[in-house]
Amino acid sequence: MPLSAPAPREPLHVRRVECRGFRREDGLWDIEGHLVDTKTYAFSNRDRGEIKPGVPLHEMWIRLTIDDHLTVRAVEAVTEYGPFKICGDIAPAFKKLEGLSIGPGWKKKVKELLGGTQGCTHIVELLGPVATTAFQTMYSRRERERRAAEEDESKPRKKPRLLDSCHALASDSPVTKVEWPEFYTGR
Numbered sequence: 001m002p003l004s005a006p007a008p009r010e011p012l013h014v015r016r017v018e019c020r021g022f023r024r025e026d027g028l029w030d031i032e033g034h035l036v037d038t039k040t041y042a043f044s045n046r047d048r049g050e051i052k053p054g055v056p057l058h059e060m061w062i063r064l065t066i067d068d069h070l071t072v073r074a075v076e077a078v079t080e081y082g083p084f085k086i087c088g089d090i091a092p093a094f095k096k097l098e099g100l101s102i103g104p105g106w107k108k109k110v111k112e113l114l115g116g117t118q119g120c121t122h123i124v125e126l127l128g129p130v131a132t133t134a135f136q137t138m139y140s141r142r143e144r145e146r147r148a149a150e151e152d153e154s155k156p157r158k159k160p161r162l163l164d165s166c167h168a169l170a171s172d173s174p175v176t177k178v179e180w181p182e183f184y185t186g187r
Contacts, residue, residue, distance in 0.1 A: 014038050019129045021137025024065075028073060029137060032063045033130040035122055047085045056081040058186075060123050062094065066134060070102040077123055090120050102131045159183050 010081050015037050024117040030132040037058040045051050049161035061083040075097050096113045100106070107128065162169050163183055169175060172186035 019133035027087045032135045035128040061137045072097045
């Protein structure tokens with residue numbers, strides 16, 4: 001169901017974020033994020049002159065290469081368009097993510113390493129959806145492996161990490177009652 005009809009308004013700004021996940025032939029995973037900001041009107045920019053409607057004010061890319069444990073093995077960041085000539089100069093700083101694991105504490109560590117003047121606000125923001133895309137990309141494979149390991153009924157099943165991560169996956173939800181009855185906490 002889409003949003004309700006809005007009040008009369010004028011479109012001014014568009015931000016597009018696209019993230020994609022890939023399995024590489026070498027067994028690693030590439031997770032890519034792309035952010036583009038455009039305006040619907042022309043405006044003057046000190047470093048770039050006039051920026052016409054639809055021409056990106058910001059266009060940034062990031063690729064994380066990760067292993068099966070969600071550890072970042074390689075990073076490439078690029079600023080294709082920024083409001084200032086020096087915007088892209090910070091892109092190599094994102095190599096600081098190499099060796100970190102996507103999981104608990106990820107956002108905090110990213111902010112410590114790349115927040116404020118140590119990084120690019122827009123690429124740092126893009127790392128949130130990139131991390132989610134990593135989980136989504138790897139989920140089906142990891143879930144198959146988990147289920148295969150659990151076929152050994154002598155081992156107790158572990159509580160799925162997804163439980164209690166959102167409304168639908170609350171431990172007392174009807175979804176949990178069907179999918180993971182042994183972890184269901186409702187009536």
